[in-house]
Amino acid sequence: MAVPSLLSANSSSTLAMSAPRARYRAARRRFRRAVAERRIERALVLEVLRRQHREIILTALRRMAEQAPFYLFTAFVFAYGTEVLHLKRDFVLMAVLAAAMISFVSILLFGHLSGRYGRKRVYMLGAALTGAYGFAYFTLLDSRVPALVRLAIVCSLVPHDIMYGRLGYGDGHTQKEGTTGGAVVRQ
Numbered sequence: 001m002a003v004p005s006l007l008s009a010n011s012s013s014t015l016a017m018s019a020p021r022a023r024y025r026a027a028r029r030r031f032r033r034a035v036a037e038r039r040i041e042r043a044l045v046l047e048v049l050r051r052q053h054r055e056i057i058l059t060a061l062r063r064m065a066e067q068a069p070f071y072l073f074t075a076f077v078f079a080y081g082t083e084v085l086h087l088k089r090d091f092v093l094m095a096v097l098a099a100a101m102i103s104f105v106s107i108l109l110f111g112h113l114s115g116r117y118g119r120k121r122v123y124m125l126g127a128a129l130t131g132a133y134g135f136a137y138f139t140l141l142d143s144r145v146p147a148l149v150r151l152a153i154v155c156s157l158v159p160h161d162i163m164y165g166r167l168g169y170g171d172g173h174t175q176k177e178g179t180t181g182g183a184v185v186r187q
Helices: 002-036 044-051 051-082 089-117 117-140 148-154 157-168 182-186
Strands: none
Touching: 002 182, 044 051, 051 117, 051 148, 051 157, 089 117, 089 148, 089 157, 117 148, 117 157
16 A cells, blocks of 8 residues: 555656756757857847847936935945944944844835835835935934934834835736735845
8 A cells, every 4th residue: 555655656746846857948949949040149248238228227227216225224324333423333233234124024014015005106105205214314323322323223224115115016916926025035
C-alpha cells in the first residue's frame, strides 16, 4: 500500500517540476528565433533612451514628488541633525529606523485605502499632506527639543507613504490581485 502513494506523490512532483521547464524551453526557443531573425538590439539602453526619451523624463518627473521628500526625511536628516542641530548620530539613526518600521505598515494601509477610495484621490491627499508637513517638520527639528525632533522624524514618512502606497495597485489589476505587493517590493 505504501508503494502506490509514494509513486503518486513522486509523479505529481515530477508534473509540477515539468511546467516551469516547459516554459523555460519555450522562452529559450523564442529568444533563439529572435536572435536568428536579428530582432535583438545590441545597445538596448541606448535604443530605449533614443526611442522613449519623453516617457523616461515624464516618469522621472512624476516620481520626483515621492522620492524627494523620502530622501529629505531619511538621508538629509542625518547631515542636518548632526551638523546643524548638533544631535547625536545614534539618536537620529534610531528615529529614522522607527520611521521605517512605521512606514512598512503604513505603506500597506495606504495601498489598501488607495484601492478602496481611488489612487488619484489618495495620492493627491498624500501630496498635500507631504507639502504641509515639510513646514511642520523643519519647525519641529529646529526646536532642538529631543522629544519633538524624534516625533518629527518618526512621523515624517507617513505623509510620504500616503503617496507611495498606491504603487502596489498596478494598472490592470483588480483590488484582490494588486494588494500592495509592488509597494512593498519597492520599499
